[in-house]
Amino acid sequence: MAEGGPGPGGGxxxxxxxxxxxxxGIEAMFFAYRGFTSDPDRILEGLDYGRAHHRALHxxxxxxxxxxxxxxxxxxxxxxxxxxxxxxxxxxxLVESRVGRQDKRERHLYxxxxxxxxxRELSDAQRARMRAAYRAAGPVAVQGFRTVLEAMMDPDxxxxxxxxxxx
Amino acid sequence: MAEGGPGPGGGxxxxxxxxxxxxxGIEAMFFAYRGFTSDPDRILEGLDYGRAHHRALHxxxxxxxxxxxxxxxxxxxxxxxxxxxxxxxxxxxLVESRVGRQDKRERHLYxxxxxxxxxRELSDAQRARMRAAYRAAGPVAVQGFRTVLEAMMDPDxxxxxxxxxxx
DNA sequence: AATTTACGTCAGCCTTGTTGACTTTCCAAG
DNA sequence: CTTGGAAAGTCAACAAGGCTGACGTAAATT
Numbered sequence: 001m002a003e004g005g006p007g008p009g010g011g012x013x014x015x016x017x018x019x020x021x022x023x024x025g026i027e028a029m030f031f032a033y034r035g036f037t038s039d040p041d042r043i044l045e046g047l048d049y050g051r052a053h054h055r056a057l058h059x060x061x062x063x064x065x066x067x068x069x070x071x072x073x074x075x076x077x078x079x080x081x082x083x084x085x086x087x088x089x090x091x092x093x094l095v096e097s098r099v100g101r102q103d104k105r106e107r108h109l110y111x112x113x114x115x116x117x118x119x120r121e122l123s124d125a126q127r128a129r130m131r132a133a134y135r136a137a138g139p140v141a142v143q144g145f146r147t148v149l150e151a152m153m154d155p156d157x158x159x160x161x162x163x164x165x166x167x
Numbered sequence: 168m169a170e171g172g173p174g175p176g177g178g179x180x181x182x183x184x185x186x187x188x189x190x191x192g193i194e195a196m197f198f199a200y201r202g203f204t205s206d207p208d209r210i211l212e213g214l215d216y217g218r219a220h221h222r223a224l225h226x227x228x229x230x231x232x233x234x235x236x237x238x239x240x241x242x243x244x245x246x247x248x249x250x251x252x253x254x255x256x257x258x259x260x261l262v263e264s265r266v267g268r269q270d271k272r273e274r275h276l277y278x279x280x281x282x283x284x285x286x287r288e289l290s291d292a293q294r295a296r297m298r299a300a301y302r303a304a305g306p307v308a309v310q311g312f313r314t315v316l317e318a319m320m321d322p323d324x325x326x327x328x329x330x331x332x333x334x
Numbered sequence: 335a336a337t338t339t340a341c342g343t344c345a346g347c348c349t350t351g352t353t354g355a356c357t358t359t360c361c362a363a364g
Numbered sequence: 365c366t367t368g369g370a371a372a373g374t375c376a377a378c379a380a381g382g383c384t385g386a387c388g389t390a391a392a393t394t
Binding site: 017026032035132142146150151157 | 196325
């Protein structure tokens with residue numbers, strides 16, 4: 001199966017699955033994730049915020065007006081955990097929480113101007129690294145990168161991930 | 168999108184670098200890392216150990232006899248943080264710490280039989296997901312995956328990563 | 335002999351995750 | 365209209381796993 005299209009001859013393609021190859025993949029994932037988070041972390045370090053705040057800002061920016069419950073399932077944390085982060089962002093005037101118009105139980109979340117500024121700064125740093133890596137690796141590698149990452153997600157998340165921004 | 172082909176004409180290859188493409192890559196990284204850690208986390212959850220213990224076991228398994236300082240620089244944490252983890256593993260008889268023969272200040276770390284058993288269980292779970300993703304994506308994608316991950320690491324780590332288990 | 339290195343440890347702090355319990359608000363079904 | 369339950373918020377307590385700072389010891393290096 002998955003006899004990967006342009007792949008090499010025949011059985012050789014299975015050599016990718018030695019424990020040693022897999023171990024290197026695992027370690028690459030570990031080290032790369034560190035690089036991936038390091039730039040935003042450095043920026044946050046001065047302020048009173050952490051990685052959790054960055055994540056909240058990111059996903060509110062991505063879909064303005066999202067509800068708390070939405071955010072909860074995307075981030076995969078408890079509402080108490082998210083709430084603590086969200087409260088500081090709201091108190092500090094980076095996020096605005098509007099009561100729902102149809103369903104007034106819901107709170108819709110938006111970035112304020114100041115929130116958008118911080119989010120930009122953080123994501124600019126993260127994108128810069130991503131862009132450099134993409135450029136260095138080339139389009140074909142990027143396609144493979146995305147394909148493997150998607151195959152590594154939990155199925156429910158993958159479905160959601162592929163649905164939005166789809167074809 | 169997904170300009171796919173091995174070598175698209177000229178300027179098209181830059182279309183990969185839109186903010187939207189980069190954002191999707193960033194989110195893919197976030198979601199995939201969650202999947203990547205979820206299986207070992209689930210196993211650890213019952214025991215008294217966490218992700219930090221898994222990391223220590225992994226790197227001791229990878230290079231038996233490694234010193235504490237070595238481990239420190241690979242994991243990128245403080246010695247106090249590592250020590251807390253290492254102490255429990257040693258006390259519980261999963262890791263053995265031997266005084267260095269040449270340099271008696273150093274401690275060389277080894278997995279005990281029991282330690283090796285747990286490490287196996289954890290890495291089997293993680294490898295299983297990795298293997299499934301690799302199989303689903305195919306050899307070409309795997310190559311690209313590795314290339315982009317390596318380009319995303321901090322330069323020092325990348326050098327070290329590429330040196331060992333090299334060509 | 336003095337200094338540096340490697341390691342261990344105590345103490346205290348922070349972030350970010352967890353459970354559990356309780357309240358308020360509000361929609362919707364009976 | 366009443367009530368059941370979902371969505372949200374809040375309080376409290378706790379744990380993992382980071383961090384800094386300070387101190388001690390043994391061994392190697394200068």
